[in-house]
Amino acid sequence: MARPADRSQRLRWVGFGLLLVAGIVAPFVAYPTFLMKLLCFALFACAFNLLLGFTGLLSFGHAAFFGGAGYVCGYVVKHWGVTPELGVLAGTAVAALLGFAFGALAIRRSGIYFAMITLALAQMVYFLALQLPFTGGEDGLQGVPRGHLFGLIDLSDNLAMYYFVFALFVAGFALILRTIHSPFGQVLKAIRENEPRTLSLGYDVDRYKLLAFVISAGLAGMAGATKTLVFQLASLTDVHWHTSGEVVLMTLLGGLGTAMGPVVGAGIIVTLQNELADKVGSWVSVIMGIIFIVCVLAFRRGIVGEIRALAKRLGIS
């Protein structure tokens, strides 16, 4: 008879295997474009969760990395003619660098100030995106070509594009899983639970926070750069603080500090937006606000967190 820990491990891998298969067959069941959007936001939310869920840092400025990387990727692909994978790489790298700068500043304060600082810094990026000559101002960067992957595979085909996005998502998700289960990830959790104690145990808390911030920003950038390729557009919406709020909501709704939570949360929010946007217009914002309040008041563990708690009570895992 397997020990419970082994069993829950095995259950988890079975779950991930099933999801992998689901991801592979999904484009034959649903619209690839919708799925690609969902995957981009899911990766974005997972990256964000690394910071809020596993390190306990609330960044209210992640749109800067998501949207900023989108602009960088769009620019190098459109104007320098580089291949899409290099475009995504460039976006990721710039987002990670930006994350290093923002992180280094923001970790000088903690808690609520941290959130306000990241928000203000991200707003600066928003104004830059609005004013700089290469971003296209209000219109954004339009007509970004998807190009040929490695110069070979034509990504203008939606199915090919989907598998490219899916591969990027799996890579990003695997990196996050690896991170949270590594000794480094354990230190992050320790910081979340009790920062002074972690510090007194001899860990250089600021360095850990900064590295977590950089990884999170880089992956958020990867998601944003990919989204630019999917929609062939880098827009102001992606750097706006609304997007920073959305990613918080996705993570909160799905379950803070759970591996799958952000994916579930992103799925629900993106579906809601898709279904509601043309029917109810501004009410989307109201509905999101209501979900926010309900989550904070009554549902802080999020969907996956609640399922996990239920499973624990029933003795399944």
Added chain:
Amino acid sequence: MEIFGVSLQGLAGQLLIGLINGSFYAVLSLGLAVIFGQLNIINFAHGALYMMGAFLAWIGLTHFGINYWAALLLVPLLIGLLGIVIERALLRWLYQLDHLYGLLLTFGLALIIEGLFRYYFGISGESYEAPEALRGGVDLGFMFLPLYRGWVVVASLVVCLATWFIIERTKLGAYLRAGTENPKLVQALGINVPLMITLTYGFGVALAGFAGVLAAPILQVNPLMGSNLIIVVFAVVVIGGMGSILGSIVTGLGLGLVEALTRVVYPEASAVVIFVIMVIVLLVRPAGLFGREN
């Protein structure tokens, strides 16, 4: 006479605009600081309530014939009442939790309020005419001062200083300050701390409503006017630190002026200058200009 290639008149005009923006920064950051002191919550809905203040003034004038002066009194009261309802119904469940949940909940509130106003009023904006007594202006010799703009600065300053006086110089203020330091002990001394917290939130958001009414005749009354402002105010709060009332007022006004000067010298940077200053302050003095390290 020219300074920075702008006429003295132009410069004075820009500085006046800076002073007005600075007054709004001061009133709003003051409200945030007062609320934070008692509730340990950063009120993200502050900008939305400021916007609501401006809209209520406009609705009052166009639909109910309530004039500016009445609105200046009624609207903050209404917003304050709404704040009391918000605190009693929602915020009070969060005091035992991480402060971040307060930020998230008020962010949700901001989304709801902004979404509702966008739905009913669109984003084109409405204009609100200044009251008769404050139209026109006076010639000061070196510049022409539109009366209403002068009034905004004076009224904001008076409200700010009155708030400072109440908190720092009266018995009620002493209770508030004691409540900030040690709510349990204050409660043990027989003071109704939950009531004090509720009223504080009401008062803090009433300040935002007041700023909204003041802003209505100057700016376009627009559902998005609050959210754009509140992020700048957050930066102002980080720069000033929330430790001191006078600090908030001075920082707010000062940054308004700096922003105006930037608009004269290098207009492209005027939207980001406050954020740049925030970065510098974080590097040099992380606790903020008037903040206390804790």
